[in-house]
Amino acid sequence: MNKSIFEAAQPILNNLITHDYQAYFVGGSVRDYLMHKEIHDIDITTSATPDEIEAIFDKTIPIGREHGTINVVYKHEQYEITTFRAEGEYDDHRRPNAVYFVRDLYEDVKRRDFTMNAIAMDTHYHILDYFNGQQDIENKIIRTVGDAAERFNEDALRIIRGLRFQAQLGFMLEESTYLGMKSHIASIEHLSIERIIVELKKLFTGKYITQSYNNLKSLNAFNYITYFNQFDFTKFQVNLPVEFTLLIAALKVQQPMVEASLSMLKISNQEKKAITKYERLIQTIPNISSKNDLKYFVYDYGKVDIINVLNHSELLHDNQIIDLQPLIVNRDTINETYAQLPITSRKQIAINGNDILTTLNQPGGAWLKPLLRDIECAIIRGEINNQKNEILEWVKTHVKI
Numbered sequence: 386m387n388k389s390i391f392e393a394a395q396p397i398l399n400n401l402i403t404h405d406y407q408a409y410f411v412g413g414s415v416r417d418y419l420m421h422k423e424i425h426d427i428d429i430t431t432s433a434t435p436d437e438i439e440a441i442f443d444k445t446i447p448i449g450r451e452h453g454t455i456n457v458v459y460k461h462e463q464y465e466i467t468t469f470r471a472e473g474e475y476d477d478h479r480r481p482n483a484v485y486f487v488r489d490l491y492e493d494v495k496r497r498d499f500t501m502n503a504i505a506m507d508t509h510y511h512i513l514d515y516f517n518g519q520q521d522i523e524n525k526i527i528r529t530v531g532d533a534a535e536r537f538n539e540d541a542l543r544i545i546r547g548l549r550f551q552a553q554l555g556f557m558l559e560e561s562t563y564l565g566m567k568s569h570i571a572s573i574e575h576l577s578i579e580r581i582i583v584e585l586k587k588l589f590t591g592k593y594i595t596q597s598y599n600n601l602k603s604l605n606a607f608n609y610i611t612y613f614n615q616f617d618f619t620k621f622q623v624n625l626p627v628e629f630t631l632l633i634a635a636l637k638v639q640q641p642m643v644e645a646s647l648s649m650l651k652i653s654n655q656e657k658k659a660i661t662k663y664e665r666l667i668q669t670i671p672n673i674s675s676k677n678d679l680k681y682f683v684y685d686y687g688k689v690d691i692i693n694v695l696n697h698s699e700l701l702h703d704n705q706i707i708d709l710q711p712l713i714v715n716r717d718t719i720n721e722t723y724a725q726l727p728i729t730s731r732k733q734i735a736i737n738g739n740d741i742l743t744t745l746n747q748p749g750g751a752w753l754k755p756l757l758r759d760i761e762c763a764i765i766r767g768e769i770n771n772q773k774n775e776i777l778e779w780v781k782t783h784v785k786i
């Protein structure tokens with residue numbers, strides 16, 4: 386069992402305790418510890434207010450002061466410390482009208498989403514479990530803290546989080562928790578797409594995606610999420626974990642009539658590019674019919690992304706997107722072809738546009754781009770060597786102006 390991450394944070398809790406505050410580990414780290422899983426980051430909860438935290442630590446960063454969250458920098462690591470807090474009423478299904486700092490751990494864990502996430506642990510590994518979270522972990526059950534309908538009505542993101550935990554942990558949804566999700570699913574339309582996507586990314590890469598995805602569908606969740614509501618999910622299956630960008634690409638290729646813009650997702654440009662690249666990559670596969678096609682394909686898309694797509698052949702098959710041609714496009718042919726490529730990027734070509742203009746004594750123009758592509762392809766096919774003189778000779782004999 387990996388306690389070292391807690392050991393490393395002990396001095397922080399001890400500092401708070403020495404100053405007469407209460408301090409506990411809480412949330413995902415305690416849940417994962419109890420499940421003997423790897424712990425990635427720890428959350429600390431304390432009775433000290435943000436001012437009080439800042440007064441007793443040398444290096445602090447006020448990352449979410451108004452919500453009571455201060456990061457403490459200790460031995461080059463950052464630790465997130467949050468003041469015990471209670472929440473006021475919710476009017477908009479996503480955030481409380483007010484948060485109050487309180488001095489009582491019970492009040493703090495009561496506002497947390499699920500019983501398994503509401504367990505606190507002190508520096509001696511003693512567990513404080515007001516809502517029988519340990520029992521639910523034991524029985525593999527996801528259950529809200531308190532009345533499910535009320536908790537989902539307050540913050541509808543908890544519905545998506547519940548399904549995300551189901552995908553990651555393979556737990557069952559307790560009945561009233563599922564019914565609460567069902568009765569409040571429409572409220573997810575009030576959430577920001579950014580918050581939803583944080584959870585969906587984790588959900589789709591969860592080991593137990595099938596059950597969770599089927600619940601998303603049976604709850605009609607996608608009807609209430611921008612962008613997704615343009616697609617028909619009744620004809621889309623997901624039975625294995627899949628990276629978010631590849632999922633969206635597969636959806637787009639399956640349903641090309643949908644015109645929804647990726648900008649609705651408010652994802653990074655890098656992610657948008659990854660989606661477009663996967664989309665083209667998937668569409669190109671059926672056109673590969675020769676060794677040269679395969680060389681261009683591997684050169685253009687790189688082996689990492691191609692192999693990632695090959696690893697999802699089932700997703701592509703189940704959704705009638707494409708059937709891979711295992712004889713031509715498989716891991717071995719991709720690796721072999723890649724290893725034999727004379728160049729792996731345009732930057733490696735031994736000449737540039739200027740060299741061509743000088744050789745041909747011509748002004749630049751739209752013709753240059755396709756010519757560079759022809760040169761690139763000739764090098765990839767092995768028709769010419771990637772050497773300046775040889776390329777320029779080839780250009781002279783192949784270009785008619």
Ligand code: ATP
Nearest residue numbers: 411412413414428496497498499502503540542543
């Ligand atoms: P992970 O292991 O993926 O980080 P986590 O349970 O730590 O999972 P976080 O999003 O890091 O999830 O949140 C930390 C804790 O804050 C949760 O365990 C839960 O106690 C509480 N929490 C987070 N979001 C909500 C929410 N929307 N409503 C109530 N409590 C929440």
Ligand code: MG
Nearest residue numbers: 412413414426
């Ligand atoms: Mg966490």
